[in-house]
Amino acid sequence: MKAMILAAGRGERMRPLTDHTPKPLLMVGGKPLIAWHLERLAAAGFEDVVINHAHLGEQIETKLGNGSQWGLRIRYSPEKIALETAGGIANAMPLLGDAPFLVVNGDVFTDVDFGALRLAAPNLAHLVMVDNPPQHAAGDFNLLDGKLSVDGSAKLTFSGVGIYQPGLFAGVVRGEAARLAPLLRAAMADGLVSGAHHRGQWYDIGTPERLQALDSQLLSSQSVSG
Numbered sequence: 001m002k003a004m005i006l007a008a009g010r011g012e013r014m015r016p017l018t019d020h021t022p023k024p025l026l027m028v029g030g031k032p033l034i035a036w037h038l039e040r041l042a043a044a045g046f047e048d049v050v051i052n053h054a055h056l057g058e059q060i061e062t063k064l065g066n067g068s069q070w071g072l073r074i075r076y077s078p079e080k081i082a083l084e085t086a087g088g089i090a091n092a093m094p095l096l097g098d099a100p101f102l103v104v105n106g107d108v109f110t111d112v113d114f115g116a117l118r119l120a121a122p123n124l125a126h127l128v129m130v131d132n133p134p135q136h137a138a139g140d141f142n143l144l145d146g147k148l149s150v151d152g153s154a155k156l157t158f159s160g161v162g163i164y165q166p167g168l169f170a171g172v173v174r175g176e177a178a179r180l181a182p183l184l185r186a187a188m189a190d191g192l193v194s195g196a197h198h199r200g201q202w203y204d205i206g207t208p209e210r211l212q213a214l215d216s217q218l219l220s221s222q223s224v225s226g
Contacts, residue, residue: 002048002095002101003114004049004051005024005106006052007023007024007052008079009082010054010055013207014206014211018055020056023055023106023205025063027215028214028218029218030218033106033107033109034060037106038067038074040112042070044115044116046072049074050074050092051064053079054078057076077092086183087175087178093166093169100119100165101163103163105160107160109202109214110200117196119164123165123193124187124192125193126195126196127184127194127196129158129159129198130156130157132157133204135204141156146195147193148184150188156197159198169183171183
């Protein structure tokens with residue numbers, strides 16, 4: 001299975017840190033945020049990774065190269081302007097192929113076991129859900145008996161980690177911006193989105209304060225383990 005890391009966001013809430021550095025290259029725990037994903041993807045057995053980028057994207061290509069330092073093959077899907085999640089995935093489809101693929105948001109930190117995730121037919125998507133963080137207390141979707149829906153009050157938050165069938169993006173025009181949520185809601189209405197509740201580590205690195213807090217936590221744990 002191939003994997004895609006979404007790295008095209010401007011990171012407005014992270015300014016001024018992202019004025020000169022793309023968000024995925026911000027340092028946390030002694031390494032770029034995106035490097036944690038690459039290490040975990042390699043450890044899970046993935047070999048091919050696609051990374052989309054827009055804002056300061058040339059820095060990402062220069063820093064990560066072809067992925068050989070992680071034992072990966074990295075290919076890039078540049079965007080002149082950020083195409084949003086579904087648009088970015090659709091734009092990268094020629095690199096992703098015809099089989100299901102994993103997608104990970106570049107601005108989250110998590111210990112999700114990427115290699116354990118599966119998408120069972122006929123589902124179009126399988127999403128990893130997490131407990132609602134303080135900044136998103138209402139959650140996104142309801143998980144019941146392994147299926148996700150927009151109904152129900154006990155909603156969980158979408159982690160930004162999921163497996164998708166290419167067919168989910170069949171209606172998205174390549175090169176045009178498109179959001180993922182409407183596609184997921186339509187598929188949920190047809191009962192074609194499964195989900196799992198991850199209770200391990202997960203952080204949405206949406207502000208400089210959250211970045212600093214995670215950085216301090218990781219460096220502290222490394223000091224203890226060292």
